[in-house]
Amino acid sequence: MLFSGVWELPTMKKAKLPVDAATIPTLYGTPASYADSHSFVLPRQLTADADKRRDVYKFVSDILKGSLAWAEAGHIPAYQPVVQSPGYRQLSPQIHYANAADIITYDPESWFSGSGSDWQTYFAEHIQNVLLGRDKATTGWDGFVARTNDLLSRPNPV
Structure with missing residues (x-):
């Protein structure tokens, strides 16, 4: 058994280690999975350029829409079209702990x-x-x- 971050999955797969993953079983009656989230912070500007703002929104949108790559690296995507996609549903062992998103607990x-x-x-x-x-x-x-x-x-x- 190894307690590690899911981002280690590509390394383990590359090393051809037979590996699976799962959420930690419920302890003390409360299902919980520790989580942290990557966030995009778009600073408020007193005078924002409309074209630059559109470009920034497009950039963030493209990253979210392309989050299957993050899922391949072990992370659980938040963008629902990716979560529901066949590509994500076929990732193993990622799909075995996808339910962790339903029981997230933050610090x-x-x-x-x-x-x-x-x-x-x-x-x-x-x-x-x-x-x-x-x-x-x-x-x-x-x-x-x-x-x-x-x-x-x-x-x-x-």
Whole structure:
């Protein structure tokens, strides 16, 4: 068993590793799948050029419409015509965890969370030792909770 990001699928397939993927089974009665999302941010401009705005919208639209390539790389597309397309439905093992999109759970909103954040690093520091057999599960969890409580006690630095 390997806990990894779905973006590793192309590497595993290229190495001809027999691999499948699935969402993590429901724990504690609540189906959930950790997620993060890529976002396009189009800054507000006081004086926007109509032609440039149209070109930007077309660019973003083309990326969304071409998101089957992201799906081939392991990601779950959000653009529904791609999600419903035969091309996506034929991707394996991607289709085996496509249901994760229905049970997405994001990090709680706070100044220290989010993809690639220190909070995720702190979680990994504590859980890694559990997975390696160096700590008991309760020790790892208690350490992560203590670190989180410390962060919660600090004011937002921004």
